[in-house]
Every structure is written in C-alpha cells, then in structure tokens.
Amino acid sequence: MTANPSVFLLMVNGQIESANFPEFDDLYCKYCFVYGHDWAPTSGLEEGISQITSKSRDTQQNFVWNFPIDISFKSTNPFGWPQIVVSVYGPDVFGNDVVRGYGAVHIPFTPGRHKRTIPMFVPESSSVLQKFTSWFMGRRPEFTDPKVVAQGEGREVTRVRSQGFITLSFNVVTKDMKNLGYDTTTADLQNPSVSTVTDASYRT
Amino acid sequence: MAEVHVIGQIVGASGFPQHSLFCKWGVHTGGAWKLLSGLREGQTQVDNPQNEEMASWSHPIDIHFATKGLQGWPKLHLQVWHQDSFGRCELYGYGFCHVPSSPGLHELQCVTWRPVGSWQDQLSQLFIGGGVQLKNSDLIYSGADRYRLHTSAMGTVHLQLGVILRHFDRYGVEC
Numbered sequence: 001m002t003a004n005p006s007v008f009l010l011m012v013n014g015q016i017e018s019a020n021f022p023e024f025d026d027l028y029c030k031y032c033f034v035y036g037h038d039w040a041p042t043s044g045l046e047e048g049i050s051q052i053t054s055k056s057r058d059t060q061q062n063f064v065w066n067f068p069i070d071i072s073f074k075s076t077n078p079f080g081w082p083q084i085v086v087s088v089y090g091p092d093v094f095g096n097d098v099v100r101g102y103g104a105v106h107i108p109f110t111p112g113r114h115k116r117t118i119p120m121f122v123p124e125s126s127s128v129l130q131k132f133t134s135w136f137m138g139r140r141p142e143f144t145d146p147k148v149v150a151q152g153e154g155r156e157v158t159r160v161r162s163q164g165f166i167t168l169s170f171n172v173v174t175k176d177m178k179n180l181g182y183d184t185t186t187a188d189l190q191n192p193s194v195s196t197v198t199d200a201s202y203r204t
Numbered sequence: 205m206a207e208v209h210v211i212g213q214i215v216g217a218s219g220f221p222q223h224s225l226f227c228k229w230g231v232h233t234g235g236a237w238k239l240l241s242g243l244r245e246g247q248t249q250v251d252n253p254q255n256e257e258m259a260s261w262s263h264p265i266d267i268h269f270a271t272k273g274l275q276g277w278p279k280l281h282l283q284v285w286h287q288d289s290f291g292r293c294e295l296y297g298y299g300f301c302h303v304p305s306s307p308g309l310h311e312l313q314c315v316t317w318r319p320v321g322s323w324q325d326q327l328s329q330l331f332i333g334g335g336v337q338l339k340n341s342d343l344i345y346s347g348a349d350r351y352r353l354h355t356s357a358m359g360t361v362h363l364q365l366g367v368i369l370r371h372f373d374r375y376g377v378e379c
Contacts, residue, residue, distance in 0.1 A: 022255055036266075078209045078368050079241045079268040104262055106211055109366055110308060119216065119260035121251060152264050156226070156247035159287075162216075163254035183307045183369045186379070 005176040007074045009042070012107050014170035016050065016067040016086060020060075021120075021164035024100050027063055027090040028052045029166070033071065034104070034150035036080010044071030069170075078182065082107045083150040086166055088120060096138030101164050104150040108172050110184050115169045121162040206372050207240070208269045210278065210303050212365035214248060216260040217284055219359030220296050225259045226250040227361065228283045231267060231303070232345055234276010242267035250287050258362070265365070274377070278303040281344045282361055284316055288333065295337045297358035300345040304367050305379050312363040317355040 016029060032047040050067040073082055085104045092098045101120025108114040123141040125131040134140050143149065177184060210231075217225055230245035248261040269278065281300040285293045297316025304310040320326065321336040329335040343349060372379060 077268070078211065079266060081209075081211045081266065083264060104264065105213070106264065106366065108309065109211065109368060119256070119258075119262060121249075121260060121262070124252065149262075150264055152243055152246045152266075155249040155263065158249040159224075159252070160249050161252050161254050162256065162260040181370045181374070183372065185308045186306050 005179050007076055008177045008180055008182070009072060009074050009175040010082070010107070010109075011072045011173040011175075012082075012170055013068070013070045014168060015069060016065050017167045017169055018065065019063040019088065019120075019164060019166040021063065021088070021090075021100060022061065023163065024090050025055050026052055027088050027100060029065060029067070029086055029088045030146070031067075031069065031084055031086045032146065033082050034085055034147045035073065035082040036075075036077070038077040039073050039075040039080055039082060042072045042074050046071065069168075078109070081109060084168070085146050085150050086118075086120075086168070087146045087149075088164070088166070092135075092138055092140075094138050098138060098140045099142040101166075102143065102146055102149045103166055105168070108170055109174070111172050111174055113169070113171050115167065117165050117167045119162050120164040120166055121160040124159045124161050126159075205270045205272055206375060206377070207370040208271065208278070208303075209368040209370075210242075210265060210267045210269075210365060211368065212265050212309075212363065214261050214263040214265065214282075215362040215364050216251070216258045216262070217359055217361045218258040220259070220284065220286070221358075222286055222288075223259060224250060224252045224287050224289075225296065226285055226287060227261060227263070228285065229263075229265075229280060231278050231280050233269065233278045234273075236273035237269050237271045237276055237278065240268040240270050277305060279345045280314075280363070280365075281341075282314060282316070283341070283344070284358070284361060292333065294333050295335060297361075298338065298341075298344045299361060301363070304365060307367050307369045307379070309364065309366045312365060314361040314363060316358045316361060318358050320354050320356045 029050045050065045088101045103118040103120040105118045227248045248263040251259040284297040299314045299316035301314040319336045
C-alpha cells in the first residue's frame, strides 16, 4: 500500500454484445485498443477476432457475438485514454472477405457498468467507376491500419458511409485516480481526495 | 495548477437538409488556460449515412488543459459543412457549446444556425447553392457583434464529452 502513488490503474472487462447491420449476413469482428504514450497494458489481450455469426431469424435481425473483452492498463496521465476500435468483416456476393464497418469509442472512465451503441462506417470509393470495379473484384476501400479510426488527424480527407451499429458493454474499475487528484464524477468533489489509506477503506 | 481533461467524441449530426456532412471544430479558451496536450481543432470525415437519418462521425476529442483561473472556461465551436457530389463545400451551420464544468460523461446537443442574406442571396442559394458565411469566425462563440446578424435555424450536432478534473478541490472549487 503506497501512500503516494504515481500511477493509476484502469481495469476493463466486458463484451462485444451484438450488432445491427440490415443489409449483410455472416459477419465477424476484430477489436484492438488504441491508447496514448503514457499508457501501458498490464494484463489481458489487446486484440481479438470473434466467431462468424449469422443474422437471427426473427424481426430484429440481430447479430450476436457475446465476445469477451478483458484488459488492464496503467498510466500516469488521462491524456490518451484508451479507445476500443472494432472492425466488422463479412463475405460479399462473390465470397470475398470485405470490410463492413469500423467504429471506435473511448473506454468509459467512471467506475461501474456502461453500455455503448456505436455507429459503424466504411470508406467510400472516390468515383462511380472505382465503386464498380471494387464491387466486381472484391477489393473494397479499407483502412490499412484500423487504428486510424481512433485518431482525429487526417480524417478530413476521408469520405465514408455509415451503416450499422454495434453494442458493447463494459464494467470499469479504477485504482488510485482519486489519490492522484483526479475527479471523474461530481460525487468525488464532496469528499476530498487527500486522505490516508486506512480512512478510505473504512469510509462508507 | 488545476487540470481539465476533455475526453469524448463528436458523435454526429441530425436535422440537416441533406446528407454528406462534415464538421470543423475548435476549442477556444481564455487567457488563463494552457493547452498541455491534444489537438485544439480539427475536421471530421465526410459521412453519407446509408440507412439512418443521422450522419455519424465518431470523431475523438482528447484535450488536456492546465488552468490558473475559472474565467474563459473552454468553449467548443463547430461549423457543419455539406459536400455535394461535385466536391463543392457549402456551409450548413455554426454552433458552439461550453465544455461541461462538472466531471463525468455528458451527452450534449449543440444547436446550429446559418446566416441569412438578402432575398437575392436566398434566391441564388436555392438554385446554385452556396450562401453567405461569416467573415470572422469569432462571432460563432462571442456575443459582441451579434446584433447585426440575421440567421435561421439548422440541425443539431450530438456530442458525448467526458470531463475529468484534477486538483479543483484543493482550491475550494465546487463543481
């Protein structure tokens, strides 16, 4: 138990629950985390590929992956807070694997249970001819590195089409953020963050 | 010095007459604020939604400020533009909202407006597009010379901003 911590920890677990893509079938998803220079993962998997799932037969037409996410980070600075980047792929008419959507969202920073539904988008071809050839050859426009989706720079030159949504749920636990002086909810400011460790463990 | 982290996304926009929209955003602060890391301004991708009414950008915002005072709390100002099939860009709206001053996650809807010109301007805008724009973009977030403007309402920009404050309780600030 250190009295003056210099790092705080963020523990996230959760799942990529389901998705809603009205036009496609047989999809799988990949996830990865993007974070700043002050962050380092301490345990858990940074990347993963899910199973291939088909649409449900009922009226909702959901895709369910139920794919677990489990990772912990340590950091000295909230700048560069981790984001999860999800990319969804599926087969086209000719059987090639093409990208169906990219999406990114910040991991929530308040401890507790959170659900996020994020829109997914796909880069668009620059001309009608390119659109036809890419449909025909099965080589759609895609990002060379999906991590671009989590950054703000260089996006002004991309044209995208948004289609579909993905639902993720998270459970977030943080350690030592209050001890370092960070307030992530209004309730924190009622109780001063400077206190001894024994006081903190017995306070109700 | 107290610190403020703004971590969130410009989620998208709805209520605009056409699709194929992008947004230019910037953050304006007072003199006591210093930008420690992150980008102070940027531009989102151009989004053309397939099935939805809402254009989705999911543009990440991650800014770290240090401040010596409460005056000049950061304001996020936005310009929504439309890119047509010929590649021309047309202004669709200006808007601003303050970064929330309490820590936590906030869902914000930022309303936008567009300046309205004379009837000749409106007639030509109907046929060839374009329209009047502000010469000085400071007017988006300041109230100083607004009385000269005549504007009309446009759509809404949806934002999800998370705010983390540091050391504000040391200075006795309640927020």
